[in-house]
Amino acid sequence: MNTIDTYAMLSDRTKKNLQEIGYDKLTTIQEKVIPLILEEKDIIAQSSTGTGKTAGFVIPVGEKLKISSNPQVLILVPTRELALQVSEETRKLTQHNKLRISAVYGGDSMERQLRSFRQGVDIVVGTPGRIIDHLKKKSFQTSNLKFVILDEADEMINKGFLQEIEWIIKKTPLNRQTLLFSATITPPVAKFAQIYLKNPVKVSGETENLSENNIEHYYLETTPKQKNFLLLDFLRLNSSELVIIFANTKRKVEEIEKTLSHEKLKFDYIHGDLSQARRTRVFNKFRTKQINIMIATDVAARGLHVNDISYVINYDFPQSNEFYIHRVGRTGRAGAKGKAITFITSSNEKRQLMTIIRQKKYQIERLSLPNKNQINQILEDKLLAKVTKIMDLNKPNQVNNEQKIKQLSEKYGAERLANTLFNLLARVDYT
Numbered sequence: 176m177n178t179i180d181t182y183a184m185l186s187d188r189t190k191k192n193l194q195e196i197g198y199d200k201l202t203t204i205q206e207k208v209i210p211l212i213l214e215e216k217d218i219i220a221q222s223s224t225g226t227g228k229t230a231g232f233v234i235p236v237g238e239k240l241k242i243s244s245n246p247q248v249l250i251l252v253p254t255r256e257l258a259l260q261v262s263e264e265t266r267k268l269t270q271h272n273k274l275r276i277s278a279v280y281g282g283d284s285m286e287r288q289l290r291s292f293r294q295g296v297d298i299v300v301g302t303p304g305r306i307i308d309h310l311k312k313k314s315f316q317t318s319n320l321k322f323v324i325l326d327e328a329d330e331m332i333n334k335g336f337l338q339e340i341e342w343i344i345k346k347t348p349l350n351r352q353t354l355l356f357s358a359t360i361t362p363p364v365a366k367f368a369q370i371y372l373k374n375p376v377k378v379s380g381e382t383e384n385l386s387e388n389n390i391e392h393y394y395l396e397t398t399p400k401q402k403n404f405l406l407l408d409f410l411r412l413n414s415s416e417l418v419i420i421f422a423n424t425k426r427k428v429e430e431i432e433k434t435l436s437h438e439k440l441k442f443d444y445i446h447g448d449l450s451q452a453r454r455t456r457v458f459n460k461f462r463t464k465q466i467n468i469m470i471a472t473d474v475a476a477r478g479l480h481v482n483d484i485s486y487v488i489n490y491d492f493p494q495s496n497e498f499y500i501h502r503v504g505r506t507g508r509a510g511a512k513g514k515a516i517t518f519i520t521s522s523n524e525k526r527q528l529m530t531i532i533r534q535k536k537y538q539i540e541r542l543s544l545p546n547k548n549q550i551n552q553i554l555e556d557k558l559l560a561k562v563t564k565i566m567d568l569n570k571p572n573q574v575n576n577e578q579k580i581k582q583l584s585e586k587y588g589a590e591r592l593a594n595t596l597f598n599l600l601a602r603v604d605y606t
Contacts, residue, residue, distance in 0.1 A: 181206045184213060188271050189238055196267050202227035204380035209235045212354065217372040220356045222380035228356050229264050232324050237269040240297060245319040248298040249347070251340060253331040255280040255302060255451050256458060260480050261326060262300040274298055279315075281305045282451030289314050303331065303339035310346055317347045328357040329364050333497065337363065344371055358504075359497060389507035393516045393542040394528055402518055403434045406490065408544050409516075410440060410468065412553060416485035417461075420470045421502050423491040431470045431490065442468035473498055482508045489517040492524045496531050516542060 181201055182190070201209070204222045211218050212235035222228045232250075240247055250265075252258050262278035269276070277291040279301035288305075292314045299306075299315065309315035323344060325331065331340060344353075353372045357364050368375055397405050410418070422428045425446035432444045443457045443466050454474075461469045462481050473494075484506045493499040499517075506513025519525050532539045545553065587595075 181209050184210060185234065186238060189234060192268055192271050204228050205231040205234065207378045207380070208232065211376050211378065212236065213238060215352055217353045217375040218355065218378055219360065219368050219372065219375045220378040220380070221360050222356060222358070226380050229261055229326070230268055232354050232356065233265050233268045236322055237272050237274065239321070240272065240274060242273060243297055243319060244295045245316055246296055246299045247319055248322040248324065249320055250298065250300045250324040250326055251303060251306065251331065251343070252300060252326045253302070253334050253336065254474065255282055256454065257327065258300050258302055259455065265298055265300065276300065279305050279309065303336045303343060306343055307339055310343065320347050320351055322352050322354065323347050324354045326356050328355050329359045329361050332361070332363045332367070337367070358500070389512050390503055391512070391514045392532065392537050392539040393514065394519050394525070394539060395516055395542045396519045399520050402490065405544060406488070407434070407438065408550055412550060413486065414440060416467065417464070417481070417483055418468045418486045418488060419484060419505055420468065420488045420490050422470065422472060423494055425472060427491060428470050428472055440468055441466045442470065444470035445474065446472040447474045473502070483511055484513060487513070487515045489515070492517065492527070499531050500535070
């Protein structure tokens with residue numbers, strides 16, 4: 176089925192939705208799954224993040240729904256952040272359908288969620304724990320569910336939600352259509368699908384130009400004591416780029432935050448112990464580029480969809496092969512290029528990294544940073560270029576400051592004045 180055939184199957188209303196949010200064409204995974212979902216097939220879709228899988232299930236589901244007073248679709252996701260993002264994307268993709276969408280997750284107001292159910296909701300996007308809370312309260316009625324969608328199924332099972340998911344799915348109608356999306360089809364995922372899906376069609380998006388093909392992989396060998404120094408050197412050289420720094424524990428995230436707090440960098444941090452409101456605030460700051468550096472535990476590995484992240488830095492070595500893949504998948508999205516840099520502090524970590532690289536058929540290079548003198552020279556050159564550009568662009572306005580400059584030059588000397596202003600600019604802006 177080619178793109179034109181699949182696109183032609185969609186209603187004018189859906190095409191209008193797609194055009195208004197800038198969809199130029201369907202991705203490979205969308206081309207494959209949309210016709211199957213419209214044909215009412217259960218599916219197992221293996222597809223990496225960044226390949227458009229959310230739209231792959233939202234588009235056909237939206238085609239088949241009419242506004243109802245009871246939930247018709249349940250989308251289960253592993254994290255609060257993903258619940259918010261999937262609900263936001265669903266809202267955009269169905270804006271002319273006028274469907275009502277609610278994100279349901281722990282840490283958010285239960286009263287707000289209860290109110291949305293009372294007012295009527297068509298599509299529920301939620302985490303397993305909070306969905307169970309509503310089922311037990313009988314605030315969430317499943318009798319009219321037409322679709323159950325498991326997004327990031329492998330991650331939900333890895334997080335220990337298998338029993339919760341099974342409890343939930345047993346409460347749904349037997350004639351539901353079940354759609355399972357997963358980056359990896361692990362044995363537990365395959366077993367779950369065998370039990371709860373009806374003659375599912377298996378679909379793989381691996382043949383398309385996945386986001387991982389747009390990622391350049393590097394490793395940087397260092398000692399634990401030198402990590403912070405190298406991280407600072409790297410960030411000074413790339414202070415204008417969008418960067419995620421991954422650490423394994425909340426304690427390490429906070430240690431990195433303290434290290435960066437002495438630098439003139441725009442950054443913030445998240446980990447699982449922060450409130451949902453705080454985590455959402457940081458995500459939004461990062462997404463809108465109010466900050467360009469985010470330090471995070473793996474709570475962000477699945478839930479963050481930002482298209483132009485330049486670098487992913489594995490400050491701590493990932494705790495599993497899957498974590499490496501999910502972390503680096505934050506960059507190289509939507510056709511953009513990205514770079515993944517892993518700090519290596521032992522021969523064992525290097526062996527593990529090379530095993531991942533071989534298994535996934537990636538290419539990897541060793542990264543060496545310039546020395547201190549070279550870094551200072553690079554920064555000075557960048558600053559000089561920026562000052563020159565500003566001067567060239569603002570020639571007509573310079574006359575306004577001539578009197579002030581003359582007064583300061585007479586008082587302190589022209590050379591001292593220029594040196595002071597240059598050093599001031601250097602302290603507030605690395606770029």
